[in-house]
Amino acid sequence: MNNFFFRINDLHAEVEGKKILKGVNLDLPKGEVHAIMGPNGSGKSTLAQVIAGRESYEVTEGEILLEGENILELSPEERAYKGLFLAFQYPVEIPGVSTLYFLKTALNSIRKANGLDEVDTYEFMALAREKVKEVGLDEDFLKRPVNWGFSGGEKKRAEIFQLLILQPKLAILDETDSGLDIDALRIVAKAVESMRSKERSFLVITHYQRILNYIKPDRVHVMVDGVIAKSGGFDLALELEEKGYGWIEKELTFAGGRDL
Amino acid sequence: MSETVRSVDLVIDSYKKEQLCAINDKEKLLQSVAAEKFCDVGFPTQKHEEWRFFPLGEVSKVVFKRADKLKIDCSSYREEKFGVVFVNGHLLEEAVLLPEGVEIFDTSNLDFTPLIEENRFAQNPMLAFSYSLFEKSYLLRVDSKAVLDSPIEMVFVTHADKYNFVVPKVFVEVGDVAEVTFVEKHVGGGISTLSLPIVEVSVGKAANVTYVRVCDEERKSYHFSYSIFSVDRDANLSAVSLDLGSIKTRHDLVVMLVGEGASASVDGVYLPRKNDLVGNYLLVEHRMPHTTSHELYKGVLQDSARSVFKGLIHVFKEAQKTDAIQENRNILLSNEALAHSLPQLLIFADDVKCTHASTIGRLDEEAIFYMRSRGVKDSLARSLMVHAFCLEVIERVSNSTLRNRLDKKILSVIPNSELIGNYLSSEVDV
Ligand SMILES: Nc1ncnc2c1ncn2[C@@H]1O[C@H](COP(=O)(O)OP(=O)(O)O)[C@@H](O)[C@H]1O
Ligand SMILES: [Mg+2]
Numbered sequence: 001m002n003n004f005f006f007r008i009n010d011l012h013a014e015v016e017g018k019k020i021l022k023g024v025n026l027d028l029p030k031g032e033v034h035a036i037m038g039p040n041g042s043g044k045s046t047l048a049q050v051i052a053g054r055e056s057y058e059v060t061e062g063e064i065l066l067e068g069e070n071i072l073e074l075s076p077e078e079r080a081y082k083g084l085f086l087a088f089q090y091p092v093e094i095p096g097v098s099t100l101y102f103l104k105t106a107l108n109s110i111r112k113a114n115g116l117d118e119v120d121t122y123e124f125m126a127l128a129r130e131k132v133k134e135v136g137l138d139e140d141f142l143k144r145p146v147n148w149g150f151s152g153g154e155k156k157r158a159e160i161f162q163l164l165i166l167q168p169k170l171a172i173l174d175e176t177d178s179g180l181d182i183d184a185l186r187i188v189a190k191a192v193e194s195m196r197s198k199e200r201s202f203l204v205i206t207h208y209q210r211i212l213n214y215i216k217p218d219r220v221h222v223m224v225d226g227v228i229a230k231s232g233g234f235d236l237a238l239e240l241e242e243k244g245y246g247w248i249e250k251e252l253t254f255a256g257g258r259d260l
Numbered sequence: 261m262s263e264t265v266r267s268v269d270l271v272i273d274s275y276k277k278e279q280l281c282a283i284n285d286k287e288k289l290l291q292s293v294a295a296e297k298f299c300d301v302g303f304p305t306q307k308h309e310e311w312r313f314f315p316l317g318e319v320s321k322v323v324f325k326r327a328d329k330l331k332i333d334c335s336s337y338r339e340e341k342f343g344v345v346f347v348n349g350h351l352l353e354e355a356v357l358l359p360e361g362v363e364i365f366d367t368s369n370l371d372f373t374p375l376i377e378e379n380r381f382a383q384n385p386m387l388a389f390s391y392s393l394f395e396k397s398y399l400l401r402v403d404s405k406a407v408l409d410s411p412i413e414m415v416f417v418t419h420a421d422k423y424n425f426v427v428p429k430v431f432v433e434v435g436d437v438a439e440v441t442f443v444e445k446h447v448g449g450g451i452s453t454l455s456l457p458i459v460e461v462s463v464g465k466a467a468n469v470t471y472v473r474v475c476d477e478e479r480k481s482y483h484f485s486y487s488i489f490s491v492d493r494d495a496n497l498s499a500v501s502l503d504l505g506s507i508k509t510r511h512d513l514v515v516m517l518v519g520e521g522a523s524a525s526v527d528g529v530y531l532p533r534k535n536d537l538v539g540n541y542l543l544v545e546h547r548m549p550h551t552t553s554h555e556l557y558k559g560v561l562q563d564s565a566r567s568v569f570k571g572l573i574h575v576f577k578e579a580q581k582t583d584a585i586q587e588n589r590n591i592l593l594s595n596e597a598l599a600h601s602l603p604q605l606l607i608f609a610d611d612v613k614c615t616h617a618s619t620i621g622r623l624d625e626e627a628i629f630y631m632r633s634r635g636v637k638d639s640l641a642r643s644l645m646v647h648a649f650c651l652e653v654i655e656r657v658s659n660s661t662l663r664n665r666l667d668k669k670i671l672s673v674i675p676n677s678e679l680i681g682n683y684l685s686s687e688v689d690v
Contacts (some may be wrong), residue, residue: 052633056625080635092630096648105644106634113635145648146630162634 004065005030005201006170011062013050020046020057022226028170031198035212035237036205038223039245044205045089047223048174052086053079066170080106081113083169087159087176089205094146099158100128102146103165110166131164134194136187152179160191167195172203177211189214209241224252270323270393283397284367286374295392297381304385313568313600314510314539319482324454326393327420334417337447339665343413348420349396349428361406361438367397372431375460375488375516384512387486390456394427404435404464411441411472411662418448418455418477425454436464436492441659444473449481449506459487465519466494472657473501475509476669479534483509493519493548500657501528502666504673505536505565512541517551517579527653528557531673532565539568544586546579546609553583558653559590560646561597562675570602571616577608586616591623591649593675640679647674 006028013021020043028034038044050057051064053076063070071079094102108118119127128142135157147155156176163171173192177185192202192215204215212220212234220236221228224245229252230236240248283291303320304311327348334345334355344364345355356364381388400414416428434440442461449455455477463469477483483506491497503509509532515524524544532538544553559567569588590599603616623645631641650670657663671677 052629054629075638076629076632077635077637080633084633086633088630092624092627094624094627094630094645094648096651097631097644102631102636102644103634105640106631106636109635109637166634 005067007065009063009065011050011064012060013046013057014060015057020226021050024226024228026221026228028201028203030201032218033196033202033204033215035217035220036203036223037207037220037237037240040207042223043226044223045174048086048172048205051172052076052084077109081110085163085166085168085171087163087171087173089174089178091147091155091159093148095148097146099144099146100142103128103162107165127165132161134164134191135161137161153181153184156180156188157184160188164191164195169199170201170203172205174205175207177206177208185211186214209237212237222248224249283394284370287367287397290374290376290378291392293378294381294388298385298388298392301385301388303389310384310541310570314537317508318452319454319508322423324423324425327418327424327426330419332419334415337415337417337445338413340411340413340443342410343415344400345415345417346428347417348426349394351398358412359408359410361403361408362401362412364398364400367399367431370399372399372433374431375462375490384486386484387512390427390458390484390486393425393456394429394458397429397431399431399433402434402438402440404437406435406438406440408440411443411659413443413445416444416446416455416457418453418481420450420453422450422452425456427456427458429458432459432461434461434463434467434469437466438464439468441470441662442472443662444471446475446477446483446485449477449483451480452482454482455484457485459485461487461489463489463491463495463497465492468496469498470657471497471499472662472666473499474666474669475503475511477506479506481506485511487511488514488516489524490516490518491522491524494521495519497524498656499524499526500653501540502669503528503530503538503540504669505530505532505538507535508537510539510541514543514545515553516545516547517553518547520548520550522548523552525554525656527555527656529650529653529670530559530567531670532567533562533673534565536565542571544573544584546573546575546582546584548578549580551579551582555586556653557588558649559599560593560649561590561599562593564594564596566598568600572604572606573614573616575607575609575612575614580609580611582609582612582614584614588618590620591646592620593646637679639676643674643676643680647671647677647680
C-alpha cells in the first residue's frame with residue numbers, strides 16, 4: 001500500500017531521440033511545498049510538462065504516481081480532473097478565445113468530472129471578479145483572449161489567477177517568479193500562500209532563491225542534467241544563491257553523474 | 261472541345277432569341293460583346309493563370325440547360341424582415357418586402373451605367389459565359405441619405421434539376437450618404453446544378469455599406485459568382501463573405517475604389533470539407549488617391565478539401581497615398597487538405613503603403629495542450645480555436661443579430677462545435 005501523495009520514480013523522457021530526463025526521483029507529501037531549482041537547460045520545464053501530459057515528450061521509463069495512480073496513462077485533461085495544475089513558464093497566447101469563457105469551461109469540466117454541479121455564468125463572474133483582484137489585474141482581463149497581448153508580468157499573474165479559480169490538489173509553478181518585479185512577486189507569493197493547506201501540495205520551480213523567501217518550501221531539490229542531483233532543506237536554497245550551481249555539477253561529475 | 265462548341269451554340273442561341281427584351285440596352289450591347297468573347301475563347305482552362313488551381317471539370321464538358329422560371333414557397337429561406345427573393349434568376353414579386361427608400365425594378369427601361377465593362381470579359385472568360393446567358397436583370401436602389409437599421413436581404417434560390425443553370429443578375433445602387441446593410445444569400449441547388457450569379461454594387465459618395473454574402477448551396481452544386489463593387493468618394497464598404505463549401509464554389513470579386521478617400525474592408529471565411537473546392541479571387545483596384553483597402557480572408561479546411569485564395573491589389577498611377585493590406589490565413593485540419601494562397605501586388609504609384617501576408621498552417625498544438633492541461637477536452641479545445649479563428653472576420657459585422665446568424669452557420673460546419681455551446685451569448689458584461 002502506497003500512501004504517498006505524489007511520487008516520481010526513475011523518470012526518463014526524451015524528445016526526438018534527445019534524452020532530457022535521465023532518471024528523476026521525487027517524493028512530495030500532501031500539504032508540503034517543494035522547490036526545484038537548477039541551472040537553465042537542466043530539464044525543469046520538461047519535467048513539469050511531462051507531469052502535465054505533454055505528448056511531444058516521450059517517456060521511456062519510470063512512473064508518476066498521484067495518490068497511488070500512475071498518471072502517465074492519462075490525457076492532460078484527465079490529469080487536470082485529478083487535481084493537477086501547471087502554471088506555464090511561457091503561458092500560451094490563444095487568439096480569439098476569451099479568458100472568461102475558457103476558464104469557466106475549464107472549471108466546469110473539472111467540476112463535472114468530479115461529480116460536482118457546474119457553476120453558472122453569474123456565480124462564475126462573482127468568483128472571477130474576486131480572484132482577479134487578488135492578483136492585481138483589471139477586470140477587463142476577463143474579456144480579453146487568453147494571454148493575448150499580455151505583458152510578461154500580466155501573463156504570470158493571469159496564471160496565478162487561473163490557479164486561484166481552479167483550486168487544484170497539486171500545483172506546479174514553472175518559473176512563475178521570473179521576470180516579475182518585487183511588487184508582482186509579492187502579489188503572486190501572497191496568492192500562493194493563501195492557498196497553502198494540508199490538502200494541497202506545491203512544486204515551485206525556480207531559478208532564483210528570491211521567491212522562496214515569500215513561499216517558504218519544506219524541501220529544496222536541485223536538478224542538474226536531467227536528474228535530481230541534491231535535496232535538502234531551505235538552507236540549500238540559500239547555499240545555491242551564494243555559491244551558484246557549479247559545485248553541484250562538479251559533485252555530480254565526481255559521483256559519476258548519479259546517486260549522490 | 262466539341263462540348264465547348266456546343267456551349268458556344270447555347271450562348272449564341274440564347275443571345276439571338278428575342279427573349280432578352282427584359283434587359284436594358286446597354287446591357288444588351290455588353291451581352292453581345294460577352295457572347296462574342298466567349299465564342300472566341302471558350303471556357304477557361306488550367307492554362308489560364310487565374311484558373312490554374314481551379315479545374316472546371318464537368319462544368320465545361322456538359323452542356324447545361326437553362327432552369328425554368330418557377331413560383332415556389334421560399335419563406336423558409338428568409339431570415340431578415342426586409343428583402344427580395346430570386347428563384348432561378350427571376351424576382352419573386354409576391355415576396356418583395358422593402359422599407360421606405362428602397363425599390364427594385366427590372367432594368368429594361370432604366371438608364372444606368374453598368375459597372376462591368378467590356379474588358380472584364382477578357383479578364384474572366386467565365387464571366388463572358390455567364391454574362392451572355394442572363395435573361396433578367398434587376399436594379400435595387402437605395403435612396404440618397406437613407407439610413408436603414410434593418411438589413412436588406414437578397415436571397416438567390418436555385419431550384420433546378422441536374423445540369424441546369426441559372427444566371428441571376430442584380431445591380432445594387434446605393435445613393436450618396438446612405439447607410440445600409442445587405443445580405444446576399446445563395447441557397448438551394450442540387451446535384452450538378454450550376455449557379456452563375458452576377459452582382460454589381462455601386463456605393464455612392466460618403467455612403468456606408470455593409471455587404472454580407474453567404475454561399476450555402478447544396479453540397480453537390482456548382483457555384484460561380486461574379487461580384488463587382490465601385491466605392492465612391494469618402495464612402496466606406498465593409499464586405500464579409502462566408503463560403504460553407506460545395507463541390508465547386510468560386511467567387512470572383514472586384515472592388516474599385518473610384519473616389520478620393522474611399523475605403524473598403526473585404527473579408528471572408530471559407531470552410532470547405534469532404535471533396536470541396538472553394539476559390540476566392542479578389543481584385544482590388546485603387547484608382548484614386550487616399551484610398552484604403554483591408555482584406556482578410558481566412559480558411560479552415562477539413563478532410564480532402566481544397567481552396568484557392570488569389571488576391572491582387574492593383575494601385576493605379578494616380579492613386580498616391582494608397583493604404584492597402586491583404587492577409588490570407590489558412591488552417592488545415594487534415595493531412596489531405598490543400599490550400600493555395602496567392603497574394604499579389606501590382607503598384608504603379610510611388611507613394612503608397614501596401615503589405616500582404618499569407619499563412620498556411622495547423623492548429624497551435626502548444627495552445628491545445630495549454631487548454632487541455634486546464635481541463636478543456638481536446639476536441640473542444642480544437643473547435644474553440646477554429647471558431648475563434650473564424651470569429652475575427654465575423655466580428656466585423658456590427659449588426660449583432662446578423663452576426664449571430666453567421667456564427668451559427670460557421671458553427672454548423674466546425675467539427676465538434678456542439679461542445680462549444682452558445683459561445684457569443686455566454687459573454688457577460690463585466
Ligand atoms: N521540445 C523540445 N525539443 C528539443 N529540445 C528540447 C525540447 N524541450 C526541451 N528541450 C531541451 O531539453 C533541455 C532541457 O530544457 P528545459 O526542460 O526547458 O530546461 P529548464 O526548464 O531547466 O531550463 C534543453 O537542452 C532544451 O533545449
Ligand atoms: Mg524552464
